[in-house]
Amino acid sequence: MKRAAKTEKSAKKINLGVIGTGWPGQQHARVMSDIAEAHLYACADLDEARRAEFHATYAPQKCFGDYHALLQDPKLDAAIICLPNFLHFPAALAALEAGKHVLCEKPPTMNAAEMKVLHEEAARRGLIYYFSRQFRFTPGMRAAKGLIEAGRLGTIYHAKATWVRSRGIPQGIGGWFTEKKRSGGGALIDIGVHALDSAWYLMGNPRPLAVSAQVYRNFEHLVQDPVFDVEDAAFAFIRFENGAVVQLETSWAGNLPDDIPQGQYFGREINNSVVYGTRGTIRLKPLTLFEDQSGALVTVPVDLPDDTDSFELQLRNFLDAVRGRAEAINNANQAVKLMEMLDAIYASSVSGREVPIV
Ligand SMILES: NC(=O)c1ccc[n+]([C@@H]2O[C@H](COP(=O)([O-])OP(=O)(O)OC[C@H]3O[C@@H](n4cnc5c(N)ncnc54)[C@H](O)[C@@H]3O)[C@@H](O)[C@H]2O)c1
Structure with missing residues (x-):
């Protein structure tokens, strides 16, 4: 590096x-x-x-x-x-x-x-x-942010934020990751927060307005820790003030299909964001721009900048x-907004309704 x-x-x-x-x-x-x-x-x-x-x-x-x-x-x-x-x-x-x-x-x-x-x-x-949030500083994120700021995506209206694992429930010292009173939540607050923040950052941190979501705990049998009272998966649809939306999908565990590649530690795993705009779409991994050029959809490989450590x-x-x-x-203001989105995801899952963020 x-x-x-x-x-x-x-x-x-x-x-x-x-x-x-x-x-x-x-x-x-x-x-x-x-x-x-x-x-x-x-x-x-x-x-x-x-x-x-x-x-x-x-x-x-x-x-x-x-x-x-x-x-x-x-x-x-x-x-x-x-x-x-x-x-x-x-x-x-x-x-x-x-x-x-x-x-x-x-x-x-x-x-x-x-x-x-x-x-x-x-x-x-x-x-x-x-x-x-060191992922904001990776070469791929820096290149994507540069293209977006240069206007290559046009108006951003949608992003898909994904971090899913098939078998990747973390431990931490004393099993704190799986105990709500010490972790605040499960897959969402642990890895979903990274995926959501990557997409939100690339979109220019628009103000979140409302969230519809569901979280699940389906894989208790994979965990030996004494307490497992957090979600192992979360799915959310977030609306922003500028009209854009994010679809977030995250899991520590799931029976994921084989088009998701085997990772090093946690079974099948994808950590990726795709941001859609009126002129182009950018996918983080592998970093690629899909661009409208005079009505034709063209795949444009993107060079990574220097690989300085994130x-x-x-x-x-x-x-x-x-x-x-x-x-x-x-900054702290964005940290508040990020936590408001996570709070609303948990609240929506409990109420079964869309939850406004005021
Ligand atoms: N940015 C990333 O990519 C990334 C990756 C992993 C973890 N994290 C975050 O980092 C934090 C720590 O995660 P971790 O995996 O290192 O957990 P961990 O349980 O492995 O380590 C936590 C450390 O804190 C120490 N500790 C606990 N209570 C203490 C206290 N009262 N005073 C002093 N030390 C205390 C423990 O002894 C331990 O060494 C979490 O919030 C996690 O979400 C971020």
Whole structure:
């Protein structure tokens, strides 16, 4: 994976603390050494073995068990929160209250009400709240976004957002992924949120108006964790203010047909978005533009831009936002809207009706 050139020579480095040292925490830490103004100041994790392994690999200056102690450290500038979902809100709020900027893993929170509190708290204190969605920075997404911004799709009216697995129910330490009070939900809040956000971002983040959806839990027999009270699949139809709609399909488990390719870990798997416009349609994987050229539908292969690491580009944008040099691409306002869509999907599934987002 190519890394961006080390260009900045800014006087003071930004001291970053990674809270939660599982896979996502390691990805954020991994790219810091390629960003001149980023300094991996500290980490925090309750699990001693994970903490030790993280320290051995990435060498932060300090390691904490309790993240509250890290947040009180005056040298810390920003917290990178990679905890189980139910801790995103309390940890992000504690970080903001301690005067630290926040980069928080997805889902931003467990619901929109929590996210609104964080948005207001960050705004009140002049701090950045940033939700991690590194997929916005992949080469395919950057190329697709560029073509859309150049007008190649015309007016976007529809997108299909898909992340389905046939056998891919995650565990997490202590089985938190499958327990609603610790995860906030199942396949939707775990991987559906990625698929929905990719399509929504490419569409230009239109304002969501209403949702009709159904979620299911059909595959309990595949899970050994003591608690499995979340959905393993969700299907949604979302209307936006500009008249566009999204069809979202997501599953951790399903008896998927064999036209869906076998993935590396989770059985058959597709993670893709297709965005339809009046002049053209773009499919993310493989990245292709289907374009109306004088009435004929032409398939146009698209070159990928440089393959700079998506976590690195995301962290660079976060740091630029912290320094006031750029707008945060994954901003708190969008995090609220994203959580409102997820809330409405769950509410519609319970009521059996279309749910407005006000
Ligand atoms: N962006 C992505 O592609 C991506 C991928 C995987 C996970 N995630 C997100 O990252 C988050 C973490 O997921 P994970 O797979 O690493 O989970 P995990 O259970 O493997 O790891 C969570 C870590 O947090 C630590 N922890 C738990 N409670 C703590 C506390 N009170 N104080 C300090 N440390 C504590 C645990 O010891 C563990 O090391 C989730 O929100 C998940 O949705 C994002």
